Amino acid sequence: xxxxxxxxxxxxxxxxxxxxxxxxxxxxxxxxxxxxxxxxxxxxxxxxxxxxxxxxxxxxxxxxxxxxxxxxxxxxxxxxxxxxxxxxxxxxxxxxxxxxxxxxxxxxxxxxxxxxxxxxxxxxxxxxxxxxxxxxxxxxxxxxxxxxxxxxxxxxxxxxxxxxxxxxxxxxxx
Numbered sequence: 001x002x003x004x005x006x007x008x009x010x011x012x013x014x015x016x017x018x019x020x021x022x023x024x025x026x027x028x029x030x031x032x033x034x035x036x037x038x039x040x041x042x043x044x045x046x047x048x049x050x051x052x053x054x055x056x057x058x059x060x061x062x063x064x065x066x067x068x069x070x071x072x073x074x075x076x077x078x079x080x081x082x083x084x085x086x087x088x089x090x091x092x093x094x095x096x097x098x099x100x101x102x103x104x105x106x107x108x109x110x111x112x113x114x115x116x117x118x119x120x121x122x123x124x125x126x127x128x129x130x131x132x133x134x135x136x137x138x139x140x141x142x143x144x145x146x147x148x149x150x151x152x153x154x155x156x157x158x159x160x161x162x163x164x165x166x167x168x169x170x171x172x173x174x
C-alpha cells in the first residue's frame with residue numbers, strides 16, 4: 001500500500017493520469033444488504049460466485065481463507081478487502097457485498113462492506129492498469145468518511161457498479 005501511495009503522489013506531481021477503459025466492478029458480483037452469519041460465510045459465498053462464473057479457480061477460496069488466518073483484511077470503518085493469491089485469478093474483478101448486519105472480522109472489528117479483490121497483475125489479464133488504479137481510488141475513499149458513507153448509502157447494485165467504475169476511471173472526483 002505504501003508503494004501505491006508513493007506512485008499516486010508521483011502521478012499528482014507529474015500530472016500523469018492513467019486512462020481506464022475496462023470495468024472491474026460487474027453487477028453479477030455485487031450483493032446489496034446480504035444476510036450472512038460470519039466472515040467465512042460471506043467469503044465463501046463471494047468466492048463461489050466468482051469461481052462458478054470462471055473469474056477465479058476453485059482454489060481461490062482456500063487461498064482467501066488462508067490469507068485471513070495470517071493477516072486480517074479488515075481496514076477499519078466497517079470495510080474489509082479479502083483477497084487470494086493471484087495465481088488463482090483467471091479474470092480480474094472486484095466483487096462487493098454490503099451486509100444487512102455487520103459481522104465480526106478479526107477480534108472486535110465489525111465489517112458491513114466487503115470488497116473481494118481478485119487481481120492478477122499479469123499484462124495478459126488485460127486489466128493490469130485498472131487493478132493498480134483501483135488501489136489508488138480505494139485509498140482515497142478510505143481516507144474520506146463522506147466517501148465511505150456514499151458507498152454505504154447506495155442500495156442499488158447497478159448504481160454501485162456505475163459509481164465505483166466511474167471512480168476507477170477518474171470520472172468522479174473525490
